[in-house]
Amino acid sequence: MLNFPVYALTLIVYVVCSRLSLAHSGPRTSMRLFAAGNVLTFGWLTLLTQVDPWSETTIRDLGSSAILRHIALVGSYVALIAFGYVLVRRFARSDGGASWIAFFYPLLLLIVFKYLYFLWQPIVKIANWEPWVLGAAIIGLSYMAFRLSYLVLEVRNETVEMPTLSEYLGFAFFLPTMLVGPINPFREHQSSIRAIEDREIPYGRCLMRVLVGLTKFLFLANLANQLTYSGIFLDGKPHLLIDLGIAAVFYYFFLYLNFSGFCDIAIGIAGLMGIKVRENFNNPFAARNVKEFWNRWHITLSEYTKDVIFTPLSKVLIGKLGVRHANSAIALSIFTVFLVIGIWHGVGWNFVLFGLVHAAGVVSNHLYTVFLKRRLGREGYKSYNNNRLVNAFALLITFAYVAFSFSVFANDRAMMGIIKNAIFS
Amino acid sequence: MSNAGSDKIKTTEFVRPAFDSYAQAGFFLLLVLVPLIVPALLDRRNAGLEKAAYEMVPEDLGAFSFVKNEIFEKNDDLDILFLGSSVMFAGIDAAEVRDSLNRELGRPAKIAVFGHYFNSIDVSYVQLRDLLEHRRVKMIVYSIPRSQFTEGPSPSGVRFIRYNDVPELTPELPLQGKLSLYASSVLNLPKDLLSLTRRNLEPPSPFAEDLGADVQQMAMGRDVGKFVRIEPPPPGFEASELVGSTDDRSKFRFSKETVSDYQKVFLIRLFKLASDKKIPLVLLNIPQLHEKRSPKIIGLDDWAREYGVETEIIGIAPAELFEGLADSEIEKLYFDERHFNQNGNEFFTRAVLPGILEVFRQNEK
Known part of the structure; x- marks a missing residue:
């Protein structure tokens, strides 16, 4: 709480300076200033998570080993990302499979730092660091890895020009989308920066997005959180079975308000600087099936996995298995996509299960659609889809399915044990 | 994974408006305003949530389910109520007091400890008020x-007290505290509304066996492995050595730490409540570990003088209380700097028991 004014001030200075640097007439200097601003602000904000700037001891400790360590870690992080740029320049437009080196490099960083954390534990132990020190320096890697790997495809497919190092770092460390997305493609980022002088920024609209996002993120999400699994079941008391349903529904609301609120803030702030960031939500509660849900929820992740995994994989599988087995190929591709989505969300069996539950939902929907089209014919299927009762039932079923699927996302084994005891003991 | 949504997002727009329609904006506004306004209108005591107020507090914040049962499920007279926060919660062996009082009265004595974790006066006031009703x-x-x-509701109070729970003293609360109390009421609104729609289940209170005291719970993160059982013989003080008033200045030293303005309102009202109901209220001084060799009783302030409350104090200078015990033995009586563990709970209760019984005897007369 004490840091709140510092965060707010940092944000204001960051937005103003970024806007000014992008308005600079020389594009090279402009991008250098923009990249430097993002990297430095990232270093400062991650430092703030570890120290209290108001504390006398912190002021006394300026230049102490903890701060120097943080600078060294963030510096190394920037260097690792910058090396990715070298690979992009060297391999992204190479023939053959070499471009995959540049594509997989950021994903490899993600795997090494997030999933193979045990590799780092000896170093952390020998250096006598607190367990969170390394994690604090590489915040945002999950989203950055996807954005940067996608950038390689964009460069390879020539949908964007080869970025300069400043453009690459400015995109990689673009603060509004670093923490929780959206996974904005580079073409959107680059084209909006290049068109910055021709565009009139709708400041009122951007500020409104920020305000609504803050209200969702700080206020409404906190209210909803009072009735989520942790809000209800961690009070050490027995509970009714209906509380499980209430927790499932409110956890869904909480996730939406928290996540979409943060994305609203990101889109609004980026807009204030003149940079377009893609929308990530489109009223997910209106989804009539799980497949549609993923077109309304975390849209940029769906687009990424569609372009990077689903489309190429299903093509390869159909090619190998033959058109007769297209449905099986599609089902297998969907399971692969959601397995990756599950694992990407976090380390633990519950995230894998979350992915599989959604894969089952999407595959069932796909097969049911194929079945209905065959059974009802084109016109029959159309009228079935337009039936209000069917639609209402589909909305309800989808809402319940998604809400309960989040129970495995929200609760690890220990928490599930607590819930089980609270209801059944 | 094609886009099956019928209402696709317009990707050409630079930044979408926050709302697609006035209806959507109105709904959002309603979503924000309702939780902001309802706490001003919701009076839990008139809405049938009087018991739920206790049931909603998590068990790890204190003996709220035990306190609820004592208030709402029983109607006989209570001989002695021990009231306070975690220091009292962990500091008194109520069963020992009950057994002694049984012998004294020749009938089963009724004793209860209303304690909870975290420093708070607001929670004690509300619990006492509800009990006396x-x-x-x-x-x-x-x-x-x-x-x-x-400077606002205590950590336990945040979960327990709502804006309309204490109408008798909200006008007296400082603005900052009033706003904090209202904000905590807003935050807790979803749980209040949930309690209105379905009943809360209550477990048997883990504190019931010890009459509300936290004796055997090994609570507050106490490392059971580090606990070393000792049973030093309690010092045999006379009641006259234990009971006194702050008039005897030679026995006391006041640390002059101040209670926050918010908690002070509750403290004054707590004294007044007892006084209005003509219930004798006696203060019990529980020493802290760092005071172990102090020749004087150390208190926060001279409340009797400060608020014109005529009350007696039961206490003993720590140097006398722990006389004959080595520092290492004294440390084994404490869970942490301020709280007795089971050893200290028993040792201290036996030490001050003559004083408690004497004051009870005087008041019975």
């Missing part, structure tokens, strides 16, 4: 918390 109490032994007061 339902049962008669013959004597209150109160331990005033001694540090870390918040």
